[in-house]
Amino acid sequence: MLRVDVIIGMQHGDEGKGKVTHYLLSKGPYTHCVRYNGGCNAGHTIYHEGQKFVTHHIPAGVFFGVKSIIGPGCVVDIHKFFDEVKMLRDAGVDILDKIYIAKNAHIILEHHRESDSEEIKLGTTRTGNGPCYGDKYTRNGRRAENFPILQPYIIDMYEEFYIRNPNAEVLCEGAQGAELDIDWGDYPYVTSSHCTVAGACLNGFPPTSVRSVIGVAKAYETYVGSKEFQPPDDVFSKLQEIGQEYGATTGRKRQCNWVNLSNLDRIVKMNGVTSLVFNKIDILEELGVWCMYVDRGSHNMFILQSRDQFCEYIRDYFDGVEVIFSGSPEKI
Ligand code: IMP
Ligand code: MG
Numbered sequence: 053m054l055r056v057d058v059i060i061g062m063q064h065g066d067e068g069k070g071k072v073t074h075y076l077l078s079k080g081p082y083t084h085c086v087r088y089n090g091g092c093n094a095g096h097t098i099y100h101e102g103q104k105f106v107t108h109h110i111p112a113g114v115f116f117g118v119k120s121i122i123g124p125g126c127v128v129d130i131h132k133f134f135d136e137v138k139m140l141r142d143a144g145v146d147i148l149d150k151i152y153i154a155k156n157a158h159i160i161l162e163h164h165r166e167s168d169s170e171e172i173k174l175g176t177t178r179t180g181n182g183p184c185y186g187d188k189y190t191r192n193g194r195r196a197e198n199f200p201i202l203q204p205y206i207i208d209m210y211e212e213f214y215i216r217n218p219n220a221e222v223l224c225e226g227a228q229g230a231e232l233d234i235d236w237g238d239y240p241y242v243t244s245s246h247c248t249v250a251g252a253c254l255n256g257f258p259p260t261s262v263r264s265v266i267g268v269a270k271a272y273e274t275y276v277g278s279k280e281f282q283p284p285d286d287v288f289s290k291l292q293e294i295g296q297e298y299g300a301t302t303g304r305k306r307q308c309n310w311v312n313l314s315n316l317d318r319i320v321k322m323n324g325v326t327s328l329v330f331n332k333i334d335i336l337e338e339l340g341v342w343c344m345y346v347d348r349g350s351h352n353m354f355i356l357q358s359r360d361q362f363c364e365y366i367r368d369y370f371d372g373v374e375v376i377f378s379g380s381p382e383k384i
Contacts, residue, residue: 054219060229063315071365072331075128224252337379
């Protein structure tokens with residue numbers, strides 16, 4: 053029977069999903085790793101055997117010899133894809149017969165990148181992501197299967213999971229985060245894909261195949277884009293500096309704020325999150341300030357006295373969900 057675990061971003065991306073994916077792959081029984089949404093707007097920072105990698109397209113399964121598929125919910129920049137293949141090969145990662153692109157994934161073309169560059173209003177990553185999804189939905193897009201150069205990498209999801217490997221164990225790796233989801237994020241300050249557990253199912257996995265949903269959050273929030281997000285208080289500039297909050301794709305400064313538990317609770321409920329990982333707890337420790345919001349919208353700040361109190365409050369708040377805190381960029 054097909055089994056699927058799904059990793060979703062709980063905030064605005066950059067929660068450390070790459071690290072969690074990498075960790076689960078190192079422990080788990082997975083036969084496949086599937087990226088289910090987004091394109092090269094994403095930047096996943098992964099530490100593998102002491103080496104730092106930033107990937108945009110290729111799922112982390114490749115580091116463990118697990119078949120890694122860029123799913124049909126994704127959009128692909130062919131140049132960046134081949135750059136990444138080369139980067140991995142040069143670093144000695146064995147990628148032979150490990151990297152695939154779903155035949156029905158869409159391809160980011162030159163005019164997508166060009167028109168995205170004009171889109172300064174939202175502060176997009178200018179990678180052609182939105183215009184490519186736009187063409188997909190107006191039925192003007194081009195699918196991966198139509199490009200001869202991609203032929204060695206093309207895969208049919210139905211054949212792979214229902215004919216050849218009906219007992220596959222799949223780790224679905226999300227990009228961005230639920231607060232950037234096209235339907236559930238703060239529209240129009242969103243990305244153009246589905247960043248939720250449903251987004252993973254859209255890649256050909258029935259809801260009944262989903263075993264666990266691992267939500268990845270940061271112990272504070274960050275956002276990259278045009279809307280005002282960071283409150284005017286120096287403590288957030290300090291947090292930004294200590295946390296080295298710069299975009300992995302664009303190098304832009306990430307705006308910072310405290311974690312919001314009510315916002316997270318909404319995402320937990322709407323996605324059936326079973327485990328919740330809070331990353332970068334070490335950054336708050338260095339900052340020495342333990343704050344959170346517990347009220348969606350009103351933004352009433354809640355101050356705690358110590359790391360233990362902060363973690364205990366969060367654990368109690370998400371009763372019934374496995375809650376894990378991590379304070380290392382390389383492990384959980
Ligand atoms: P787009 O996805 O490039 O269209 O950008 C739309 C919004 O999503 C912008 O605010 C981007 O900064 C944000 N965004 C897209 N991908 C990521 C990501 O991987 N991490 C953080 N923010 C992202
Ligand atoms: Mg990122």
